[in-house]
Amino acid sequence: MTRSDDTPGLWDISPPVHAASPSYPGDAPYRQRWTARIGAGSVVNVSEISLSPHIGAHADAPLHYDPHGAAIGALALAPFIGPCRVVHAIDCGPRVQWRHVAHALAAPPPRVLVRTRVQAVVERWDEALSGLEPALVQRLADAGVQLLGIDSASIDPADSLELSSHQVVRQRGLRVLENLVLDAVxxxxxxxxxxxxxxxxxxxxxxxAILRTLR
Known part of the structure; x- marks a missing residue:
């Protein structure tokens, strides 16, 4: 996504969501059908949509990785709005480590977004997506970070069965944003x-998800 032409200082970091949006293998794809169309029988267009809530830019709930975790609607909103830092860690392999981001995170704000690709993969499922090293998540939590975001579909590699970074997030009470688009930021x-x-x-x-330039 690029900086908004008509709103200076505003960055749209959400990918488009439509029928071709990629989803984790086995997850429900995006589907839409019209239940009413403007015409003889209706004065409005009305549609029905179904999708995995992990399609497009999304926030994970603890319920995603903890059978006793809170659902997304029960979470406080404060972690999802406020000062954040965008950090570039391009093409660092399966997991971004502290050494890849240390240049920008000596004193991080409560929210950190990590860019791992020159161009975010928004047109297909990316089996080679980059996640975050559990030790990095732990270190950022120690520094007071409340929310982590990433421009891939997961903070753990696609083939991870342990979801070790998600488990650190669970233990430390962090919030997670995934599938962001940070290409132009x-x-x-x-x-x-x-x-x-x-x-x-x-x-x-x-x-x-949007970013606004600090005044």
């Missing part, structure tokens, strides 16, 4: 706004 500090829907039984929620 320079490293630096911004305001993040990425509010999940109040879905009271869901393991995740789509978000419309």
């Amino acid at each position: 320079p490293e630096g500090d911004y305001e993040l706004i990425a509010l999940p829907l109040k879905l009271m039984g869901a393991d995740a929620s789509p978000v419309r």
Whole structure:
């Protein structure tokens, strides 16, 4: 996504969501059908959509990786809005480590977004996605970070069975944003706004994630 032409200082970091949006193998794809169309029988267009809540930019709930965890609608909104830092760690392999981001995180704000690709993969499932090293997650939690975001579909590699970084997030009470698009965003500090829907039984929620330049 690029900087908004008509709103200076506003960055849209959400990928488009449509029928071709990639999903984790086995997850429900995006589907839409019209239940009413403007015409003889209706004065409005109305559609029905179904999808995995992990399609597109989304916030994970603890319920996603903890059988007793909270659903997304029960989470406080504060971690999803406020000062954040975008850090570049391009093509660092399966897991981003502290050495890849140390240049920008000596004193991190409460929210950190990590760019791992020159161009985010938004048109297909990326089996070679980059996640975060569990030790890095632990270190950022120790530094007071409350939310981690990434421009891939998961903070753990696609073939991970242990979900070790998700488990650190669970233990430390962090929040997670995945599938962001940070292609055009320079490293630096911004305001993040990425509010999940109040879905009271869901393991995740789509978000419309944006960054605003700090005044």
